[in-house]
Amino acid sequence: MMSKKVLVILGHSLDDSFCAALSAQYAVSAAAAGHQVQILKLGDLQFDPILHQGYRQIQPLEVDLVQAQAQIEWAEHIALVYPIWWGAAPALLKGFIDRVFVPGFAFKYQENSSFQVKLLKGRSAHLLVTMDTPPWYYRWVYRLSVLRQMRVTTLEFCGIQVKKTAIFGPVISAKPEQRSAWLAQACALATRI
Template identity: 60%
Template sequence: MSKKILLILGHPSSDSLCAHLADAYASGATQAGCQVKQIRLGDLRFDPTLHEGYKRIQPLEDDLVKAQEAITWAAHLVFVYPTWWGAMPALLKGFIDRVFLPGFAFKYRQNSKFWDKLLAGRSAHLLVTMDTPPWYYRWIFSMPGHHQMKKTILEFSGIKPVKISSFGPIMNSSTKQREQWTAQALDFGREA
């Protein structure tokens, strides 16, 4: 049975380095015989604001219902997005706020400090671009966006292991460097 991969492009533009990395990963995974579905957040129609927090779950738009179905289908999630201001773009955060809901991604236990991780059994790979050199993001900034996505979102929901690959600095990168990053994403897909 082939591996089921859901690739989520968290960059709003379909003409970005992130989009090229996502396409390369999808191509490599398809070549490896995996089943691949893609969600491009810039193409979805949804309100990214959780207007009342989790006090009352607002109805999901059709695109978000389909996204939950795709996440349920997948064995492996691949998120491709840039780091802006130390973390993911607002569009990706809004998508997570609206889709990774109580009862779908997790469920608190009654009279307990613990919760059920409803997305267990899945793994993830984050392909993250940044203008900051990855070593600087790690050692000076302590990788706040990586920790947020890996620990407080995906692992909280039961998704693990979570692999992270950082690409940068993007600003002033050469065409050759971007081609090398794209080839690396293709290889990641082939290895999925």
């Protein structure tokens, strides 16, 4: 197995959340498997999450976002850990993506073409997602809508290939044994990068 540069992005604002526990376990396990690991906690960053001009004019990036882009460029594999709130990714994560995955960094428009150049090609990803909805209900009733959105129209749009999506839930009613099993699942996923 070749060592990879792994970036673990925590898309939850709280350090004592189950997402934080999953991201910490993933990072420790990836490091134990011989990978170089960096952790990016979005809740620790200082930035304006709003695209005030859309993509008509790219806002100057705050120092934390410049560093985040450097970490993404460094990474060969990204683990994105976040909760589903109100059927979507948290506003913090959405704002981060809006501000960081901008034209010229994550993709480039082509003249006279409807297709973009994927500037983050060559990277893989794992999605680790928590929810309070039972995963079977989310799969069959909501059709995994927000997971497809993150995988296809965000990451794959920019060239990042999602290798695995792990769904953990319902978290709100999970017993300690269940949470331990989920942490073990995150550990196993990190060892198979």
